[in-house]
Amino acid sequence: MTTSLPRSRRHPAAEQPPREGAPAAVVAVKRIFAAETGNYFLLLGATLFLVVFGLVMVLSSSSVESFKASDDFFTGFLRQGLFALVGIPLMLIAARMPTVFWRRWAGTAMVLAVGLQLLVFVPGIGIEQGGNRNWIKIGWFNAQPSEMLKVALVLWLALTLLKKRDVLDDWREAAMPIVPVAGTALALVLLGGDLGTVVILIGIVLGALYFAGVRLRILAVPILILAAAAAVLMSSGSGSRGLRIQAWLTGCTSDALYSGSCWQTVHGWWALASGGVFGVGLGNSKAKWSWLPEADNDFIFAIIGEELGLLGAIVVLLLFIVLAVAFVRIIRSNTDPFARVAVSSVMVWIIGQAFVNIAVVLGILPVLGVPLPLISAGGSALVTTLFAIGIVLSFARHPAEPLDRRPGAGMSEAAARRPSTVHRRTPPSGSRQ
Numbered sequence: 376m377t378t379s380l381p382r383s384r385r386h387p388a389a390e391q392p393p394r395e396g397a398p399a400a401v402v403a404v405k406r407i408f409a410a411e412t413g414n415y416f417l418l419l420g421a422t423l424f425l426v427v428f429g430l431v432m433v434l435s436s437s438s439v440e441s442f443k444a445s446d447d448f449f450t451g452f453l454r455q456g457l458f459a460l461v462g463i464p465l466m467l468i469a470a471r472m473p474t475v476f477w478r479r480w481a482g483t484a485m486v487l488a489v490g491l492q493l494l495v496f497v498p499g500i501g502i503e504q505g506g507n508r509n510w511i512k513i514g515w516f517n518a519q520p521s522e523m524l525k526v527a528l529v530l531w532l533a534l535t536l537l538k539k540r541d542v543l544d545d546w547r548e549a550a551m552p553i554v555p556v557a558g559t560a561l562a563l564v565l566l567g568g569d570l571g572t573v574v575i576l577i578g579i580v581l582g583a584l585y586f587a588g589v590r591l592r593i594l595a596v597p598i599l600i601l602a603a604a605a606a607v608l609m610s611s612g613s614g615s616r617g618l619r620i621q622a623w624l625t626g627c628t629s630d631a632l633y634s635g636s637c638w639q640t641v642h643g644w645w646a647l648a649s650g651g652v653f654g655v656g657l658g659n660s661k662a663k664w665s666w667l668p669e670a671d672n673d674f675i676f677a678i679i680g681e682e683l684g685l686l687g688a689i690v691v692l693l694l695f696i697v698l699a700v701a702f703v704r705i706i707r708s709n710t711d712p713f714a715r716v717a718v719s720s721v722m723v724w725i726i727g728q729a730f731v732n733i734a735v736v737l738g739i740l741p742v743l744g745v746p747l748p749l750i751s752a753g754g755s756a757l758v759t760t761l762f763a764i765g766i767v768l769s770f771a772r773h774p775a776e777p778l779d780r781r782p783g784a785g786m787s788e789a790a791a792r793r794p795s796t797v798h799r800r801t802p803p804s805g806s807r808q
Contacts, residue, residue, distance in 0.1 A: 414708060415470075415771040418701035422466075422749065422764050425694055426459055426757075429675075429750035435658050436678040437671035437752060451671055451752055458754035462761035469765025470772065474714060477766060478537075481530035485556070488527035491520035492563045501567075507744065509567040519755040521564045521572045525724055526763050528560060528579055533717035536587035540712055546593045549584065571743030575728050577601060582723030586706075587716045623741035642667045643677040643736050647688075654684030671752040673744055676736045691750070695729045702726070705771045714770040721763045725749075 430452065437451030444450065494511045495501035502510045502517070509521055535553060542548040557580050565573050584594060622629075622636035633641060646662035649655065660681045663670045670678050680688045702722035706715050725748045732747040734740040746756050 412708065412771060414701060414704045415768055418698065418705065418764065418768060418771060421694055421697045421701060422761070423463070425698075425749040426463070426761070428691075428694075429747075429757075430456055430459060431657070432675055432679055432682075432750060433671050433752045435660065435682060436663050436675055438658075439663050439665065440671070443665075454754070455752050455757070458757045462758040465758065466761040466765035466768065469762055470768035472766075472769050474711060474770065477530055477717070477769070478534055478713060481527075481534040484527040485531040485560075488520065488524040489560055489563065491518075492524055492560065492567075495520060495563075495567050507568040509564065509569040509572065519753075521567070521569060521576075522755040522759040524560055524564065525572075525576065525579060526759055526766075528557065528576060529583070529717055529720040529724065529763065530766070531556070532580065532583040532720060533713045536583060536716050537713045540587065543587060543589050544593075546596075549589050549593060553580070553584070569744065571731070571745035574731060574743060575724060575745065578723050578727045579720050582727075583716050583720045586719035587712070619742045623738070627738065639668050639674065639742060640738055643674050644738065646674075646677040647680040647736070650681040650684045650687075652685045654680070654682050654687055657682050672746055673732065673742070673751065674736055675751045676733050676747055679750075680736075692733075695726060699726050702767065705767060709770055711770070718767050718770055721767050724763065725760060 433455045434449070434452035437455075438448040441450035441452070442448050491511065495508055500511050500513060501508055502512050504510055510517060510519055532553065536543070539548055557576075561573055561576055561580075564576060581594060581598070585591075618636040622632050622640070625632065627633075627637035627640050629637070642662055646660065646667060649661070655661075660670075660678050662681055663678055667674055667677060676688070676691070679691060683690075699722060702718055706718050706722075709715055709718070728745055728748050731740060731743060731745045732751070735742055735745065746753050748760050749757065
């Protein structure tokens with residue numbers, strides 16, 4: 376006899392009809408959060424906690440600079456709160472979209488994102504901040520197109536690799552059209568001088584290729600080329616980027632570099648060191664009093680370490696670990712290769728960017744200008760990150776099912792032959808007698 380897969384179980388809240396006389400708003404909220412699995416709530420809860428925690432830390436770290444600029448301690452906090460109020464509903468709306476919606480609009484999103492990135496080079500629209508020409512301003516609206524490019528690249532890579540899942544063993548098939556399209560996007564961001572975003576975009580591309588099933592022997596060639604390019608950049612860099620890299624190579628031990636390229640790094644170390652184990656107390660940071668540049672943005676982790684101590688820094692690390700666990704659980708519970716590649720790319724983006732930001736503050740990497748996801752001040756980064764998590768939540772709404780490891784059943788043949796930490800082995804759901 377043959378047994379079939381058990382029917383997926385819906386969340387109890389999704390099955391129970393609303394009580395008579397219940398307010399319409401309550402019914403609507405219950406429907407929004409009627410998710411299929413606990414993975415949805417794990418990711419949503421960790422995300423919302425990080426956003427709230429980030430708002431508190433932005434209020435603390437930006438209060439002094441906000442008062443200097445506008446005679447109001449709450450300017451930076453209110454601005455970040457406004458973007459949170461935009462990003463969270465956008466995340467919940469994205470979580471309601473079906474997979475076919477993301478497939479249909481992936482190509483269009485990529486074209487629009489590249490078009491917006493081109494606007495940074497248009498006089499009167501593109502503006503330069505901190506040595507990077509990576510912003511656009513149209514009237515009262517300003518944004519960072521490279522953040523939108525991350526979301527578009529995630530969806531486009533997932534769709535492209537889905538179409539090529541059976542020929543990924545051939546490096547020429549794996550390279551076209553990913554190399555020209557993704558290479559163009561990377562080149563546009565690099566021309567604007569935003570090296571930090573380029574690093575994250577490269578991580579997204581390599582992560583998508585790996586989790587789609589491209590073998591490491593194929594990925595080794597571009598990785599070696601990128602490593603050689605990075606070595607050349609570090610040895611012959613010029614301008615502010617080159618000075619930051621040279622300061623990092625010296626370990627910021629030179630007195631001559633203290634008041635220049637090493638100022639931000641050294642004061643970030645001092646902030647972390649002064650926090651000790653328990654911190655100096657929320658709101659009591661000394662580094663934020665114009666000693667540490669970008670205290671509410673790229674170096675907010677230093678303020679967290681100063682005010683909340685080692686324990687607060689560890690809590691932040693644990694929250695990102697929870698995010699990573701939620702991503703992996705969603706990947707393993709989903710049988711759609713498009714969804715798995717998209718979720719993997721978002722995971723590499725957010726967790727990788729958090730690692731880069733913290734590594735910069737600790738001095739492990741040179742200063743790259745990469746914000747801490749969901750925590751640092753920055754409207755474009757917060758809204759697009761929440762939107763990307765909303766896409767992941769839309770995949771998490773489906774119930775977990777066993778994965779079929781056979782080639783062609785939900786994954787590429789190359790991915791089926793290669794062991795992976797993402798795909799788990801599950802016993803067959805039925806047997807034949």
